[in-house]
Amino acid sequence: MTPAARVAAAIEILDAILAGQNVEGALIRWARNSRYAGSKDRAAVRDHVYGALRRKASSLAITNGTTGRDWMRGFLKNSAVDLASIFGQVGGHGPSALSDQEMLFQPDLDAATAHDIPQWLWPMWQADLGSDAQLIARALWDPADVFLRVNLAKSSREHALELLHQDEIDAEPHPTIETAVHVTGRTGKIAQSRAYVQGLVELQDASSQASVMVLPRNGGGSVLDYCAGAGGKSLALAAWLNTQVDAFDVDAQRMSDLPARAARAGVDVRVLRELSDLNNSYKTVFCDAPCSGSGTWRRDPMGKWALTADRLGELVSIQYSILVDAASRVAAGGSLVYATCSVLSCENQNQVTLFCETHPDWGVIEMHQFVPTRHGDGFFVAHLSQKNG
Structure with missing residues (x-):
């Protein structure tokens, strides 16, 4: 496919999204109907679509547009692409030439x-x-970088990097997070690499890895990952603390792959499917609460545009309820870790402040707010302990 043809494909997909299709569904349907498109073409089209999603508001505003074509020409204009090299190319299967009206752009946008x-x-x-x-x-305009977590239960970071390099995966150590590896080249071979297959590395954002490291290395004891999701933190906790981890999520189906992943990693993770399976005497409870995802909108740009004030209010209420319940499952003298992938204070610092005000037997040991950079996503973590412990 020519560069112009890739843009035409992205326009088609953006029109489908505007018509109500979800992003991944629209991409998959296009790929199935475009067997001529190679892997590089599919990747390029995907990059166009996600780039446009990240800059949806400004791209549509500068064109006063409502269509996928408007959206894409606005995005390309924002990206300083020569529009004449894309629109109206003869024989390139690209979008038609821009009209005089389409060459006009709105220069003044609110902040x-x-x-x-x-x-x-x-x-x-x-x-x-x-x-x-x-x-x-x-x-949040740019794609998020890819990071791997080195499984310290099986490998050192140096050995994992050596295997990755032998499998022609360009990677380097993260400058501040000792378990993290920054993949600096192509990522398509990671799942087939020896380091991954042998359980030496897992895909996990660097800031997410750092949230586990507020706990002391090899701290041991009983651990509950209270909002486990797919289980990435459960695996990280088990390796970092060198102990068994109980994993629970209200949507147990999300943990369906966790036993196989734990076996590959060589760590002890027990999947719990009912609240009644949990006890109230864990040394450590880790609570990665559902949130706006504002720190990860590079990865999920539609989450940014779908969020409403009402939904944010609902999430804040849910988070506090989860935080209180999680605290009730900590043994005397134990630790509670509250985390979100948000950069909003109402989901982060404000929740911890309110919790400590209403639960004066708890205090903050440390608290960190990461913002999205090339070194990781936006993420918040607070490590709390009982004052009478």
């Missing part, structure tokens, strides 16, 4: 639109992130 943050959220975004608000918003 929220220009930075691709929902209008209702922008005042909160500025209040929470201060002088970094615009910089962090712009960081």
